[in-house]
Amino acid sequence: MRFLSETESAALITEEMAFAAARDALIAATDAQTFPVVLGHGSEPGNRFTVKSAASDRLAGVKVGSFWPGNEAKGMPRHNSIILLFDQETGRIAATIEAGTVNAFRTAAADAVAADVLARRDATTLAIFGTGNQALYECVAVSKVRALETVHVVARSADRGERFVELLSQKGLKGQLSTAHDACRQADIIVTATTARAPLFESDWVRPGTHVASMGSDARGKQELPPELLANARLFCDLPSQSAEIGEMQHVADRTRLTALGDVLTGKAEGRLADDDITVFDSSGIALQDLYVAEALLNAR
Amino acid sequence: MRFLSETESAALITEEMAFAAARDALIAATDAQTFPVVLGHGSEPGNRFTVKSAASDRLAGVKVGSFWPGNEAKGMPRHNSIILLFDQETGRIAATIEAGTVNAFRTAAADAVAADVLARRDATTLAIFGTGNQALYECVAVSKVRALETVHVVARSADRGERFVELLSQKGLKGQLSTAHDACRQADIIVTATTARAPLFESDWVRPGTHVASMGSDARGKQELPPELLANARLFCDLPSQSAEIGEMQHVADRTRLTALGDVLTGKAEGRLADDDITVFDSSGIALQDLYVAEALLNAR
Structure with missing residues (x-):
């Protein structure tokens, strides 16, 4: 069995590799x-994991993703991932890949693929809700497909928001703290x-022509977008x-x-059919x- | 991450270790x-896998088991397994264990634990339906909890049956080919x-006091036992x-x-309440x- 450690996979992954893989996938x-997603948890029910699996005409395998909220206080990522690829000749696992950082790239890449095909070509302003680890990857990935001039950061705490703007700056992106209203309006x-678990903004704050991507909703009961937006987009x-x-x-x-x-x-x-369509991914x-x-990581190694 | 290869785990596993682990589990x-079981398949739908996951008060993890029927023609086991154990402090996978042989031991061990607590103490005669790899492990595991004198082997082909009797002999067990009827009667x-996918024998062939274990049914539509037996046992x-x-x-x-x-x-x-109860596990x-x-394998290493 081939094994790629977290350190190895994190060193190999790039935005470009993740984008191409997400597009192909x-x-x-x-x-x-x-196949159906399993929503599991550790001995402590607040520590959660998902098991996702699939088979295409070429690849089959399983991904276990975990969310351990207490990690944050220890200065560790809350999300971790591991990917198992089948050897389709034998049914044995051919490769196991620790993919915590890779997962952040791949998740952001799917939103970048969607923005690339759905957002207006002249889009320059991004509003990001959330200031977690994933949010930063999302901003960077979108900046690869549209010439972003400003990122409006909607944060629940000013401290976290300011830290996030600083992180954006390190990635060459110009961020500024905004209210949900002002961010959406621009x-x-x-x-x-x-x-x-409830809408983050109001539907009529969203301008015609906007592209909206909901990344966070991944379980029953999760909700980020206003129902009126979904009704009309x-x-x-x-x-x-x-x-x-x-x-x-x-x-x-x-x-x-x-x-x-x-x-x-x-x-x-x-x-997108018209410049004033609102698209939601x-x-x-x-x-x-x-x-x-x-597969891309194994080929790149 | 700790990793135990198939070779390593197969060298470490014993009937005793599997029995103790199955009992504890x-x-x-x-x-x-x-958590819910996933029934998946490879790119070729005839190649199937299951994903099972659980959390006790002490352990949490995932097992991926595969069944690649074409392996038999290549002289390879059709079943393979891999087990992932969470590090419950961090949510990362602490250990990955290739467990094809281990899986055969652990599956047989559960039936041995059941036979140990449910079969009559004076049971000496076993009927085994099936002549696959797993069937042999079942016979050996049951022989560790009851003093078996004879194993009646019910085979779909005489060739396979005779080879199985020879394999039993290598394990110190006395086997003989029987019809389903004669095997059950004794x-x-x-x-x-x-x-x-249909009952293997008739209910009234089973004597009072018999213990019956169905190991093979692991998916919708599978069936090994007659409904009348289940109705009365x-x-x-x-x-x-x-x-x-x-x-x-x-x-x-x-x-x-x-x-x-x-x-x-x-x-x-x-x-079991009485010597003439029929028990089904x-x-x-x-x-x-x-x-x-x-966990036992990691401790034994």
Whole structure:
């Protein structure tokens, strides 16, 4: 069995690799099997993990992602991941990849792929909800597909917000603290990367032509976006069945309104039709993204 | 991350270690969280895998088990397994253990634990349905808890049956080929280790006082035992919720009749009440068994 440690995989991953893998995975997802997600926990029920698995025509495997909230106080990432790829000749696990940092790249990359195909070409202003580790990866990934001039940072605490603006600056991005209202009123792209269980802003704050990405909703009961926005926007997601089950689209009654991003990428479905469309992409996070990025890492090693 | 290869784990595992781990796991299961089982497959849908996960008050982790039927023609085991144990302080995977051989020991050990507590003390005759790799482990494991004099082997092909009798002989067990009828009529213990989707024998062939273990039923649609037997026997299983979902007990309408073996082991529930009781144990295979055996392997290393 090949093994890539956290240190090795973190050294190998790049935005470009994650973007290409996410794009390939989103296309493959429209014609692949994604198996039900397990929502588990550790001996301490507040420590949670998910198990996601999938098979495309080429790759099959399993990703275990964990969220240990107490890690933050120890100065450690709350999220960790490990990816198992099957050797499809034998059914044995051919490779095990520790992928905590990789997971942050791959998650942001899916939103970047969506922004690339759905956001207006002239988008320059990003609003980011959330100031966690993932939020920073989201801003950097979106900045690779649109020439961002300003990132409006909506933070629950000013301290965390200021620290986040400083982190953005280290990545060459110009951030500023904003209220939810002001951020939405000026944004061309809105990304939510929170653990919210209620809408983070109001629908009528969002301007026509905005692209909105919900990254945080990954379990029943999670909610980041106002229902009125979902009612009136064009809706896209990584995997309709999963997004409607555990993603933001659980708050959309009519599942036939959901378009798989992979179908837009291949031209089977239409994306943005007009400059004043509001587009929403929900990233529930699919195992195929992990499998494709795992393969890319093994090839890059 | 600690890693035990297939070679290492196979060298460490013993019947005694597997028995103790299975017993501890069955007891822990009555008070633990077992998460839903994923039934997945590889790019080729005939290549199947399961993902099982659980958390007890002490251990949490995931087991991926695969069944690649084409391996047999290549002289390789069809079943493979890998176990991931969480570091509960951090949520990272602390240990990854290749456990193909270990899985055969742990599965047989659960049936041995059940036979030890449910079969008559004077049981000397075993009927085994199935001549696969797992069936041999089952016979050896049962022989550790009861003084077996004869093993009646029910085989679909005489060739395979004869080879199996030879393998039993190498393990110090006296086997003979029998028809399903003759095997049941003489057995004190019946173990089914097949992939059957219909009953393997008739209910009235089973003598009063027999203990029956169904090992093979691990998915919807699988069935090894006659419904009439289940209707009249005392019913035990590793985990009622899982056994009624994917195990043999999916064919029992009244789930309140199912007793968790762990409750018998701790004295909370009664096992065999009389010498002429027919007892049935269904082993659906629970993740806790894997976690406990993984811990034992790590301690033994």
